[in-house]
Amino acid sequence: MEKRREERTNASFLLKTRLQRARNLFSTDLHHLPTLMAGHSDMVEDDETYVTDGMGGVSMEVRRGKGSIGLADNTLDPSDCPSKSESGNVKYKAQFGRLHTHNEQTLVRPCGVVFARATMYGAEAVSNVLVLIKQAFSVPGARKPEHIFYNSNCDAHQQAQKDPWFSGIGMCVDVWHFKNKHKVSHEYCQMYCNPAQYPELMDEFGNWFFNTSVAEQTNAWLGRYSSICHEMTPVRFDFFS
Template sequence: MAERNTWIVQHGQPHAVQHECNDCVRVFLMPDGAFRKCQAIVGDGLSIGQPCCGVFRCTNPLENNRHRFCAKHNDRHDICIVNFCERPVVKTETQDANGKVKIIKKKACALPEHQKIEAKNQERSTGSFLYRQRLQHARISQPIDSFSNKQRVPEQDVQEDFEIYTVDSNNVELQVEKNPSSVGVVNDTEEEWCPSKSATGNCSGKTLVHPCGVIFARATMFGAEAVSNFLVMVKNAFSVPGAQKPEHIFYDTNCDARQQAEKDPWFNGIGMCVNAWHFWNKHAITHQYCQLNCNPAQYPELMDDFGGWFFNTSVAEQTNAWLGGYHSMCREMLPDKYDFFLDEMIRLRNIEVIKRLHRKGRCPQTY
């Protein structure tokens, strides 16, 4: 599996790298009488990932999916689980009937409030906590039709809710916050929830999709879906053999990504717009840079002959609705199996998408 995963990284998805069709490539006539090609790609994030190291932005794999830290940071298992607490955990020795000594380690230090947090955390395996978690997992299921845009739960519910423990007057309370899903941020920053139970490592997914629905690439983001990581992903994805840089990249936070991309010559000549729906509903008209540089209406090649949009710029979100259905299957997989499974599902889906494009007369081919 590891060899196959490496091959995908180095060569890309076999049916997507050199794919083109009438839905994702447009040839248009310029005012000077010359014909130009316009190929677009759409990016979006998804709150789906495998267990990873609890140290922020650590990409080392876990030796076991029940571990909280990788081998490099294994000593962190002996440190209190509460954020920003560096005290050692409580250890007790017990002796069985045969005289064998066994050391039992707790996850919290000796501070009373931290012991209460651990006790409250253990309640998750009993009572309503367990039932609520099982209900959430049951709702996260694969759509019956792999091309369906419908979900049984909102996309943000693909990832478990955040559980935050707060101490107030020696009482520990558990607060549950809805996961805000995966959104692009300017910089990778650690969350400052204190005092609270230290979260297991967080990672999310990112996809690049042709407007026709063929998935071009997938990547895992550790820590946060920063726009700088998105730009690195785009460069790596379009640097595999046979790939051609797109003329346009659609991304919901391109107003931040474009400002960083202007410093990189690789992105010269590439249009970077916010997709039409996000630009109209999510971006403030007072954001001057966004309005002047990321409005898709600035590019006539993105418009069809009837004044509508030629490309489906919401295709990545529609695709992630399908991909998120596998969350309950792969949420406990270690990296090799996780990457292999998702890459194989994407490969099989791309085959079906291309068959559908043939039936619709969209002329899919490889260049």
Template sequence: MKRLHYERGRAAFTLWDRLQKHRLAHPRDGAPPVVDPEDDDEGEEWFESDANGNVKIHRDINSGSIGLDDSVPCEATKSDTGNNKFKALFGGSRTHNEQILVRSCGVIVSRATFYNAEAVSNVLLFVQKTFSVPRAFKPEHFIYDTNCNAKQQVLARPEEWSWFLDVGMTVDVFHFLHKHKVGHEFCQEHCNPADHPELMGPDGRTWFFNTSIAEQTNVWLGGYHSICREMLPAKYNFFLDEMIRLHIELTVAKLAADGQNPRRRVARTTSF
């Protein structure tokens, strides 16, 4: 029982459990069976022993994370209009955020400045343009914290976003666990990283890649925020590009020192 308790705390175990429950509740063929809410494991749990010394596990179901209408937007959705209200501007205009693409090894691939909002359409365009330049290799997976919205846009407009139809689009493990509702059908069906065995390690219990590497790199990049906030565009872009270039050199050198080969490309073997 103790082993099961700690096993349930593993991200891979939790995501696989969610995926299995989603498939049970929403089978691809036939009428969906009725799923007992008591089987949901998203609430708190505790242990009690009876007079005979038998230990039992008890769970308190979190009703706020089950039974949601899938028509309700995912709570991890980012506003297309940004987080700023309309107001008079009597000073300099500021950008909304810096967006970066990071390889799973930690090497930054590209950077883009978003001016008004982090709209998923802009993110998709950013990714497509980055990997459409000469000698660029299209990725097999694109991991993004609101990929549920990006994936819906791709499926809704397959002619416009055909570039993404053979790319795996999942949410990183941290955001999938903490920002996406268990009852959101589309998220569970299309964006659960546990649904892609190639993302799992040989033991099937740990992740082959660090899916949160971009968020961790954002922490490093955010350290320059106070330095850059008053820079004009030319100096701003030059400074960030140079810092990222140095970061890439240090990352590649560290990977090489650890016995890795960051300059070698592995042939693509997976299709979606």
């Protein structure tokens, strides 16, 4: 009983419990990956009815189905939908200051060594992270990883299904983010990105072989170091980073 009580505070015990609950709740075959994004459902058609006004006129009323928004077609004012300007609808804004990059994206091995780095200019887009991973492990002599831990792998895993290069690679969320940042009600994340789904990551006692948060710990150090390089020119920044 004492051992059982201590296991409840272990991350691996919690993740295994969540995985079992997700299997019972969603009843989804783990070998069948859904093609739809989590939270999306099939399109529901609108209900169309035709009404006569007693004078021989017929009008159509549309009742929006679940998941769509808007008003009935006969209630729309044409002035509310002006045509697009020939010059487009892009508003140009003046930039009088310097532009800063969004972040430095790193690939870190379980031992803590930074394997690759890339500069994200607009945002940390999941698609760009997948491009970084593919390019970093496609150089001559490189071997594809067996597992990739990423805090947004629930989104990256769905996009990676379209690329055969990622087939056979385990993609799950690191333990800390999975416990504290990802919703239990997120079906795709709970079913396909739970680290407990891969028993080869744990020993016989339920302890993790690797520190799945090593990238976050490295980023904490890198964040303090990179502030020194903020005032450098692009060439020097790339050299010292």
